[in-house]
Amino acid sequence: MENAEWQEQLGRELYGADFEFSLFPVRGSGRRGLLGYTDAITPSLVFSAYLQGIFPWYNEDEGDPVLWWCPDPRFVLPADELHVPRSIDRFLKHTPYTYTMDKAFPDVMRGCSAMERPGQDGTWIGRQMLDVYCSLAERGIAHSVEAWHDGRLAGGLYGVLIGQTFCGESMFTVEDNSSKSAFVLFARAFVKCGGRLIDSQVYTDNMARYGARNISRTAFLRMESTLLAGKLSGNLRGTFEGTK
Structure with missing residues (x-):
C-alpha cells in the first residue's frame, strides 16, 4: 500500500506496542477496515489483536508503519x-x-x-x-x-x-x-x-x-x-x- 493511500484512509493512531486492542472501538471504525497504526509489532500485540478480530497488514519494505485492519465486509x-x-x-x-x-x-x-x-x-x-x-x-x-x-x-x-x-x-x-x-x-x-x-x-x-x-x-x-x-x-x- 502506498504511503499516501494509508495516510488518507487512516482513522487514528494506536500508539505504541503496549496498546490494548480490547479497549479499541472496532465497530464503526475505519474506512475500508483500516483502524490505525502502531510504531512496532510484537507477538503479544498480534495475539491481542486477533482476539478482537483485528490483524496486521502493511509493507515493511516501503516504510509503512504497522497498519491494523478489521475489514467490513469480512x-x-x-x-x-x-x-x-x-x-x-x-x-x-x-x-x-x-x-x-x-x-x-x-x-x-x-x-x-x-x-x-x-x-x-x-x-x-x-x-x-x-x-x-x-x-x-x-x-x-x-x-x-x-x-x-x-x-x-x-x-x-x-x-x-x-x-x-x-x-x-x-x-x-x-x-x-x-x-x-x-x-x-x-x-x-x-x-x-x-x-x-x-x-x-x-x-x-x-x-x-x-x-x-x-x-x-x-x-x-x-x-x-x-x-x-x-x-x-x-x-x-x-x-x-x-x-x-
Missing part, C-alpha cells in the same frame, strides 16, 4: 460448508504429496513471501512479520501446513488458530495443486476436530472456490466472541496427518 468460510472442487477431490485420490503440520513453519512463510501474485508488487511478509509469526508458532498459536514431494517442500499455508477459528494468512505453491490439496485436507481435519470458522479476512478468488463469502463486520465480531473462546475437540495435527 470474507469467511464456515468450515462445515467447505466446497471441494472436483479437480482437487480427484487429485487427492492419487496425490503424490506427503502432508504434514508444523514441520517447516519458517520455510512456509518464506515461500509465501517469495510467491509472485498478480497485481501485487513486492510482499507484505517482511522480516518483522516473519519473526513475530515464528514466535507465535513456537507458542503453538500460529501453524503451518506443508505438502512435500520427494523430500522437497512443494507448497503450503500458514495461519493463526484461536479457539474454533483458523485465521488463514497466506499460501504458496511450487508444484501443481500442492497448497490447494493441503488446504482441503486441513479444512476437513479442522471440522472433524470441532473447528467452526476459517477467516480469510478479505476476498480472494481462490477462497471463493471453496465456498467463502462476505459477511458484515458486525456479524463476524458477534460470531468471534463465541468461537474464540471455544475449544477444539481433538488433536488437529494428528487428525490432519492421518487424513487423505
Whole structure:
C-alpha cells in the first residue's frame, strides 16, 4: 500500500506496542477496515489483536508503519460448508504429496513471501512479520501446513488458530495443486476436530472456490466472541496427518 493511500484512509493512531486492542472501538471504525497504526509489532500485540478480530497488514519494505485492519465486509468460510472442487477431490485420490503440520513453519512463510501474485508488487511478509509469526508458532498459536514431494517442500499455508477459528494468512505453491490439496485436507481435519470458522479476512478468488463469502463486520465480531473462546475437540495435527 502506498504511503499516501494509508495516510488518507487512516482513522487514528494506536500508539505504541503496549496498546490494548480490547479497549479499541472496532465497530464503526475505519474506512475500508483500516483502524490505525502502531510504531512496532510484537507477538503479544498480534495475539491481542486477533482476539478482537483485528490483524496486521502493511509493507515493511516501503516504510509503512504497522497498519491494523478489521475489514467490513469480512470474507469467511464456515468450515462445515467447505466446497471441494472436483479437480482437487480427484487429485487427492492419487496425490503424490506427503502432508504434514508444523514441520517447516519458517520455510512456509518464506515461500509465501517469495510467491509472485498478480497485481501485487513486492510482499507484505517482511522480516518483522516473519519473526513475530515464528514466535507465535513456537507458542503453538500460529501453524503451518506443508505438502512435500520427494523430500522437497512443494507448497503450503500458514495461519493463526484461536479457539474454533483458523485465521488463514497466506499460501504458496511450487508444484501443481500442492497448497490447494493441503488446504482441503486441513479444512476437513479442522471440522472433524470441532473447528467452526476459517477467516480469510478479505476476498480472494481462490477462497471463493471453496465456498467463502462476505459477511458484515458486525456479524463476524458477534460470531468471534463465541468461537474464540471455544475449544477444539481433538488433536488437529494428528487428525490432519492421518487424513487423505
